Amino acid sequence: MAQHGPAPTEPATAGAPEVSLTIPVAPEMEIVATAQADALGEYMDMPRDKIDEVKLALVEACINAFEHAHTEDNQVHITFRVGGSTGDWLEIEVRDRGRGFDAEGVESPSPQKTFEERRRRGWGLHIIKSLMDEVEIASGDWGTRILMRKYK
Amino acid sequence: MAQHGPAPTEPATAGAPEVSLTIPVAPEMEIVATAQADALGEYMDMPRDKIDEVKLALVEACINAFEHAHTEDNQVHITFRVGGSTGDWLEIEVRDRGRGFDAEGVESPSPQKTFEERRRRGWGLHIIKSLMDEVEIASGDWGTRILMRKYK
Amino acid sequence: MSETCKVSVERRGDVAVFWTDGYINNQGGEEIAREAYSELDRGARALVMNLEKTRIVNSIGISILIEVLEKVMERKAVLAFCGLTPTIDKTFRIMGLAQYAAIYPTENEALRAVSAPA
Amino acid sequence: MSETCKVSVERRGDVAVFWTDGYINNQGGEEIAREAYSELDRGARALVMNLEKTRIVNSIGISILIEVLEKVMERKAVLAFCGLTPTIDKTFRIMGLAQYAAIYPTENEALRAVSAPA
Ligand SMILES: Nc1ncnc2c1ncn2[C@@H]1O[C@H](COP(=O)(O)OP(=O)(O)O)[C@@H](O)[C@H]1O
Ligand SMILES: Nc1ncnc2c1ncn2[C@@H]1O[C@H](COP(=O)(O)OP(=O)(O)O)[C@@H](O)[C@H]1O
Numbered sequence: 001m002a003q004h005g006p007a008p009t010e011p012a013t014a015g016a017p018e019v020s021l022t023i024p025v026a027p028e029m030e031i032v033a034t035a036q037a038d039a040l041g042e043y044m045d046m047p048r049d050k051i052d053e054v055k056l057a058l059v060e061a062c063i064n065a066f067e068h069a070h071t072e073d074n075q076v077h078i079t080f081r082v083g084g085s086t087g088d089w090l091e092i093e094v095r096d097r098g099r100g101f102d103a104e105g106v107e108s109p110s111p112q113k114t115f116e117e118r119r120r121r122g123w124g125l126h127i128i129k130s131l132m133d134e135v136e137i138a139s140g141d142w143g144t145r146i147l148m149r150k151y152k
Numbered sequence: 153m154a155q156h157g158p159a160p161t162e163p164a165t166a167g168a169p170e171v172s173l174t175i176p177v178a179p180e181m182e183i184v185a186t187a188q189a190d191a192l193g194e195y196m197d198m199p200r201d202k203i204d205e206v207k208l209a210l211v212e213a214c215i216n217a218f219e220h221a222h223t224e225d226n227q228v229h230i231t232f233r234v235g236g237s238t239g240d241w242l243e244i245e246v247r248d249r250g251r252g253f254d255a256e257g258v259e260s261p262s263p264q265k266t267f268e269e270r271r272r273r274g275w276g277l278h279i280i281k282s283l284m285d286e287v288e289i290a291s292g293d294w295g296t297r298i299l300m301r302k303y304k
Numbered sequence: 305m306s307e308t309c310k311v312s313v314e315r316r317g318d319v320a321v322f323w324t325d326g327y328i329n330n331q332g333g334e335e336i337a338r339e340a341y342s343e344l345d346r347g348a349r350a351l352v353m354n355l356e357k358t359r360i361v362n363s364i365g366i367s368i369l370i371e372v373l374e375k376v377m378e379r380k381a382v383l384a385f386c387g388l389t390p391t392i393d394k395t396f397r398i399m400g401l402a403q404y405a406a407i408y409p410t411e412n413e414a415l416r417a418v419s420a421p422a
Numbered sequence: 423m424s425e426t427c428k429v430s431v432e433r434r435g436d437v438a439v440f441w442t443d444g445y446i447n448n449q450g451g452e453e454i455a456r457e458a459y460s461e462l463d464r465g466a467r468a469l470v471m472n473l474e475k476t477r478i479v480n481s482i483g484i485s486i487l488i489e490v491l492e493k494v495m496e497r498k499a500v501l502a503f504c505g506l507t508p509t510i511d512k513t514f515r516i517m518g519l520a521q522y523a524a525i526y527p528t529e530n531e532a533l534r535a536v537s538a539p540a
Contacts, residue, residue, distance in 0.1 A: 032188070055359075060363055201507070204508070279513060
């Protein structure tokens with residue numbers, strides 16, 4: 001590896017083609033954002049079904065920011081990174097400058113709670129974790145940042 | 153019109169849903185950018201053929217920045233705005249922080265020059281102007297900004 | 305604008321067939337729910353939902369489909385899905401929708417199954 | 423990666439038919455040029471390019487197609503395009519490609535035209 005290599009804090013992503021997208025908090029803008037995941041997934045030859053999984057995970061991260069973050073700037077910031085020597089993975093970072101939440105404290109959902117206790121919501125984060133290969137959530141009074149990666 | 157209306161410097165765009173995209177200067181990233189024009193065109197119900205025209209104009213603006221701007225940040229910054237009361241137009245602003253050029257001084261192309269004098273390049277800006285309804289070019293040592301609008 | 309899911313419904317005896325086209329979010333889910341309740345009120349015994357023209361159903365959309373499923377079960381009717389993409393199928397399984405509603409690959413299979421005498 | 427244009431060619435007598443699939447930029451244009459020159463070298467008298475699977479041809483791609491067209495004319499061969507989207511058709515007309523190459527709506531029409539005795 002050359003000396004101009006990765007910075008210590010972002011080991012795997014330095015040098016990866018990076019695309020940033022900012023969308024407004026507005027109905028259906030999450031779908032507009034998925035167009036970017038689609039285009040980058042095709043660019044890196046990710047199989048269609050995996051692209052669909054990435055798109056749904058992105059949708060869930062966006063609608064969480066829309067619904068729960070109460071951002072001041074009314075925006076959601078998304079960064080896409082294609083990494084690995086032959087475009088092996090797609091990483092998506094979704095950030096809001098909202099009020100944050102206690103990610104550890106979120107109760108896990110289950111079909112039983114959903115059907116028997118009629119608590120039908122609360123699946124977003126679980127779906128993101130199920131569909132992506134790696135997920136990291138950081139949240140605080142500065143907002144929320146979800147980092148998720150899918151290998152092709 | 154309500155009093156919280158447009159700021160004087162940006163008369164027609166205030167309040168319009170705005171999406172910003174930053175792409176790296178890299179092969180085919182212009183196509184990745186067109187995915188956003190596609191998604192916003194569909195969002196606002198712009199006819200398919202007009203979306204295609206917008207996409208080609210966007211491609212031309214991006215490859216100009218890739219090829220001629222010699223940017224320091226290696227990026228092209230794009231802002232999409234959907235405006236009008238029912239999503240009547242799509243505005244795209246393409247900015248680079250490159251070396252700029254004298255937009256007035258660019259010689260216009262013609263089929264004759266292309267075929268008889270074999271000067272086959274030099275069509276990008278002309279194509280942009282032909283395909284979009286309104287085009288504004290500003291350029292200087294700070295870089296270049298192309299603002300283009302298409303009505304649906 | 306145009307991403308919004310379009311829903312069309314056709315009645316075949318006591319089976320109502322739904323075709324969705326586009327993104328199913330809260331709005332799309334509510335549109336489906338409205339149509340579903342009206343079919344149940346008009347005596348439908350089975351609902352078949354063909355989602356082949358839908359590529360994304362978000363978790364809010366699914367939560368509304370689950371509400372519909374519960375209403376369907378209360379009325380002793382049945383709900384079957386078909387034409388799911390692998391991702392939608394996976395999400396329906398994760399959320400448990402697949403435990404209470406039947407999922408078939410094609411509309412024909414779904415129709416055959418809900419029309420078979422119990 | 424996958425946006426790159428794929429080009430396939432089939433020879434029918436002295437006519438070579440080209441099908442493109444995807445974005446035609448400098449790379450895609452050069453790929454087409456390579457194939458076109460090899461067909462001319464192998465005696466093709468007419469080239470028919472079906473672009474129905476291409477939605478975008480950028481101005482660099484077109485400038486290469488113009489180069490191809492010039493070579494074709496030098497060799498006294500003919501070049502015909504078909505399957506153009508309205509936007510590609512418009513751009514070909516703006517740049518004057520339509521003045522020197524024939525444009526037909528369909529491949530059949532293009533083939534019929536280039537096969538007709540002069
Ligand atoms: N971006 C965010 N900002 C603030 N809170 C969030 C954010 N994302 C998730 N949360 C919190 O986590 C909870 C669980 O989220 P999720 O699993 O997506 O389910 P749901 O959105 O259906 O409640 C939410 O109810 C909310 O309290
Ligand atoms: N973003 C830009 N930065 C610097 N120069 C530019 C930019 N866009 C266009 N130019 C200049 O304007 C000229 C004409 O551009 P264009 O009409 O797109 O044709 P071409 O790119 O084929 O030369 C270019 O050759 C270049 O000198």
